[in-house]
Amino acid sequence: MKxxxxxxxxxxxRGFFAFLLKPLLLLASFIYGGIIRGLALFFSxxxxxxxxxxxxxxxxxxGGTGKTSLVEFISRCLRDKGHxxxxxxxxxxxxSGEMGDEPSMLxxxxxxxxxxxxxxxxxxxxxxxxxxxxxxVILDDGLQQWRIRxxxxxxxxxxxxGLGNRHMLPRGxxxxxxxxxxxxxxxxxxxxGFSGDLNKIREELGRINPRAMILESVHAPLGxxxxxxxxxxxxxxxxxxxxxxxxxxxxxxxxxxxxxxSLGSDIGLDLRFGDHHHYSEEELKxxxxxxxxxxxxxxVTTAKDASRLSDADLKIFGRQQLLVLRxxxxxxxxxxxxxxxxxxxxxx
Numbered sequence: 001m002k003x004x005x006x007x008x009x010x011x012x013x014r015g016f017f018a019f020l021l022k023p024l025l026l027l028a029s030f031i032y033g034g035i036i037r038g039l040a041l042f043f044s045x046x047x048x049x050x051x052x053x054x055x056x057x058x059x060x061x062x063g064g065t066g067k068t069s070l071v072e073f074i075s076r077c078l079r080d081k082g083h084x085x086x087x088x089x090x091x092x093x094x095x096s097g098e099m100g101d102e103p104s105m106l107x108x109x110x111x112x113x114x115x116x117x118x119x120x121x122x123x124x125x126x127x128x129x130x131x132x133x134x135x136x137v138i139l140d141d142g143l144q145q146w147r148i149r150x151x152x153x154x155x156x157x158x159x160x161x162g163l164g165n166r167h168m169l170p171r172g173x174x175x176x177x178x179x180x181x182x183x184x185x186x187x188x189x190x191x192x193g194f195s196g197d198l199n200k201i202r203e204e205l206g207r208i209n210p211r212a213m214i215l216e217s218v219h220a221p222l223g224x225x226x227x228x229x230x231x232x233x234x235x236x237x238x239x240x241x242x243x244x245x246x247x248x249x250x251x252x253x254x255x256x257x258x259x260x261x262s263l264g265s266d267i268g269l270d271l272r273f274g275d276h277h278h279y280s281e282e283e284l285k286x287x288x289x290x291x292x293x294x295x296x297x298x299x300v301t302t303a304k305d306a307s308r309l310s311d312a313d314l315k316i317f318g319r320q321q322l323l324v325l326r327x328x329x330x331x332x333x334x335x336x337x338x339x340x341x342x343x344x345x346x347x348x
Contacts, residue, residue: 002274003274005025005170006062006173008021008022008025008170008171009025009062009164009165009167009169009170009171009172009173010161010164010165010172010173011165022171025170025171026167026171028170028171029167029168029169029170029171029172032168032169032170033168033177036168036175036176036177037177039146040144040146040176040180043146043147044146044147047146047147047148047149048122048147048148048149049149050122050125050126050129050137050148050149051129052125052128052129052134052135052136052137053135053136053137053151053152053345053346054125054136054137054139054148054149054150054151054152055074055136055137055138055139055150055151055152055154055342055345056138056139056142056143056145056148056150056152056153056154057070057071057074057138057139057140057141057142057154057156058139058141058142058143058144058145058153058154058155058156059141059143059155059156059157059158059175060143060155060157060163060174060175060176060178060180060181061157061158061161061163061164061173061174061175062169062173062175062251063158063161063173063251063252063275064158064250064251064252064255064275065156065157065158065190065251066156066158066188066190066191066217066219066329067140067141067156067190068102068105068106068140068304069190069219069327069328069329070154070156070188070190070217070329071087071106071138071140072106072109072110072328072329073328073329073331074138074154074342075087075106075110075113075138076110076113077339077342078136078342079112079113081343083135083136083346084132084133084134084135084136085113085134085135085136085137085138086113086114086115086116086128086132086134086136086137086138087103087106087110087113087114087115087116087137087138087140088116088118088121088124088125088128088137088138088139088140088142089102089103089106089115089116089117089140089141090117090118090119090121090140090141091103091117091118091119100117100276101276101304101305101307101308102140102304102307103115103117103140104307104308105303105304105306105307106140108307109303114128114131114132114134116128121139121142121145121147121148122147122148125137125148135346136345143155143175143176143180143183144175144176151345151348152185152186152341152342152345153183153184153185153186154184154185154186154187154188155181155184155186155187155188156187156188156190157187157188157189157190157201157205158189158190158191158252158255159189159190159191159192159194159198159201159216160191160194160252160254160255161173161252162200162201162204163178163201163204166178178208179208181205181208181209181212182208182209184209184212185212185213185341186212186213186214186215186338186341187205187209187212187213187214187215188215188216188217188331189201189202189214189215189216189217190217190218190219190329191217191218191219191252191255192216192217192218192332193218193219193258193262194254194255194258198216202214213334213337213338213341214334215331215333215334215335215338216331216332216333216334217329217330217331217332218329218330218332219255219259219327219328219329219330220327220328220329220330221236221259221263221325221326221327222236222326222327222328223235223236223238223326224236224238224239224300224323224324224325224326225323225324225326226321226322226323226324227306227309227314227322227323227324228314228322230324233326234323236263237263237264238323239260239263239264239265239298239300239323240263240264240265241264241265241266242265242266242298243265243266243267243268243295243296243298244260244265244266244267244268244296244298244299244300244323245267245268245269245270245271245287245290245291245294245296245298245299245300246260246267246269246270246271246299246300246301247270247271247272247273247287247299247300247301247305248271248272248273248301248302248305249272249273249274249275249276249277249279249304249305249308250275250302250304250305251275253270253272256302256325257270259325259327260300260325265300268294268295268296269290269291269294269296271287271290277305277308278308279305279308279309279313281313281316284309284313284316284317285316287299288316288317288318288320291320292320297320297321298321298323299317299320299321299322299323300322300323300324300325301322301323301324301325302324302325303324303325303326303327305324306324
């Protein structure tokens with residue numbers, strides 16, 4: 001049902017029933033939009049002023065827009081410039097005793113930069129200041145965080161999907177009205193290697209918010225690592241000419257598959273699950289069995305998916321090789337201006 005509704009929202013689902021449902025979903029979108037506008041107005045009336053710089057990184061659409069990779073990029077950049085940074089996450093779809101896949105991945109990749117998971121960002125920000133002495137907090141998925149006064153609002157937009165059909169949920173993929181983009185100081189177009197019409201997206205963003213800086217970026221492969229040996233990074237061309245099985249539970253699995261193909265791999269099977277999917281034992285056994293039955297000796301997944309797999313899960317694959325793709329975000333346009341904009345926060 002969830003996949004069917006998403007296909008309706010992205011206009012991939014056609015036919016008689018889709019024709020009947022879309023007007024009803026559009027009505028629901030108007031109701032949802034009214035609720036969101038009311039909440040935004042209420043919570044933003046007296047936003048909390050924190051004793052540190054606040055950088056928000058968020059998106060306006062459903063699906064993967066690459067914001068987590070941008071959080072990593074900015075966190076490292078500011079740390080290397082001598083600033084004390086903490087990342088604040090609400091831990092979307094976390095399960096009991098776990099942080100959630102995205103904050104777990106951030107914690108692993110960022111090392112000495114604290115990642116605090118709490119639905120109450122004001123509380124977690126105060127904790128970051130008191131316990132870690134930070135001068136900057138980064139709100140992961142912060143566009144819809146209206147309770148905090150922000151020093152910089154950054155919005156990621158996937159070049160692969162753009163703004164969808166411009167309708168709000170559930171008829172479209174927008175989490176807020178397009179007018180919310182007027183709050184942005186910077187737009188970061190992500191995954192630009194998978195879009196054929198960047199100019200159209202740039203023009204639309206420019207019309208909505210002409211004052212905002214627009215950057216372009218790509219997700220570049222750093223290489224692969226065996227999930228049992230994460231300390232050893234293999235070169236990006238390690239799988240060139242080899243047939244592999246992919247499995248992923250991310251917002252844009254097509255971009256993941258496209259990146260693997262660009263590295264010269266042949267995809268024998270591409271198994272896709274919902275974003276933030278928590279794999280059951282049966283599902284993992286099925287993945288391992290399909291790889292074996294298809295003669296695919298190498299299984300590849302994403303770092304986000306790998307963060308959801310326990311030691312017990314890994315035993316299911318036995319001697320099968322499970323590799324994880326490690327990526328990084330690279331700014332391909334206006335990188336110097338972007339970094340200068342970040343550092344200008346500290347001269348105010």
